[in-house]
Amino acid sequence: MTMSRRYKAALAIIALVSLGACKAGGDDPGLEFAPQMYHSVPYEPLTQIKDKDAGSWLSNREDGLGEFYNSNPNNPYEQNVLTPVEGTVRRTGNGMLPYRLGKDDVELAAQIPNPLPDSPAILAEGKRLYELYCDHCHGKTGKADGPVAPVYLGIPSYTAPAQRDLSEGHVFHVITYGIRRMGAHGSQLSPEKRWKIVKYVKQLQQQ
Numbered sequence: 001m002t003m004s005r006r007y008k009a010a011l012a013i014i015a016l017v018s019l020g021a022c023k024a025g026g027d028d029p030g031l032e033f034a035p036q037m038y039h040s041v042p043y044e045p046l047t048q049i050k051d052k053d054a055g056s057w058l059s060n061r062e063d064g065l066g067e068f069y070n071s072n073p074n075n076p077y078e079q080n081v082l083t084p085v086e087g088t089v090r091r092t093g094n095g096m097l098p099y100r101l102g103k104d105d106v107e108l109a110a111q112i113p114n115p116l117p118d119s120p121a122i123l124a125e126g127k128r129l130y131e132l133y134c135d136h137c138h139g140k141t142g143k144a145d146g147p148v149a150p151v152y153l154g155i156p157s158y159t160a161p162a163q164r165d166l167s168e169g170h171v172f173h174v175i176t177y178g179i180r181r182m183g184a185h186g187s188q189l190s191p192e193k194r195w196k197i198v199k200y201v202k203q204l205q206q207q
């Protein structure tokens, strides 16, 4: 059985129309399915739709504005987010403050105590992280015998006289910014993780 010409033509038109609806690009997200699911009613920090009529075709807002209008008229430029008050600091889940010392403040850094308590769980996590980030150079026991050490020369043993007594704050600073031939690890490890590694390094220093 062959399809009638008319049927074929109708199919072609339907295909064209449906494909046409797939267009998206630039600021145009294309046709949205159930748009009320995507456009948040509360102020959204990362979007700002200033067109008061946007989405008016499906709006049931009490203020009569378009459904998608999402801007805060009380803020400059109708922004939804403002810069935090000066002096505001980001707090992590455990209340730890950001590390503010600069690369050259080595001596000040050395005086900072480890904010984490002594606990087997913290030490174990420090060991795990050490094995991920440090061990290939510094070696499992910190004796500068990691697999990379024969190539990346100049790695000190943690138990060498000049290393043994380095304070926890100093080691934290070294992990954060690196020192001389050693690179910085601050961007890869949160402060909390760095202090955990420090606990473990402290143990290796004493072995």
Ligand code: HEC
Residues within 6 Å of the ligand: 130, 133, 134, 135, 136, 137, 138, 148, 152, 153, 154, 155, 156, 163, 166, 171, 174, 175, 179, 180, 181, 182, 183, 185, 197, 201
């Ligand atoms: C790519 C190899 C490499 C990695 C990875 C590495 N280090 Fe180092 N580390 C070095 C080298 C080389 C030195 C000696 C730097 C110098 O004095 O020139 C050093 C020095 C140190 C020192 C002594 C600093 C001082 O004041 O003398 C400490 C402590 C230290 N590293 C801890 C760590 C910890 C903890 C990690 C993991 C987060 C780590 N390192 C990762 C190569 C590495």
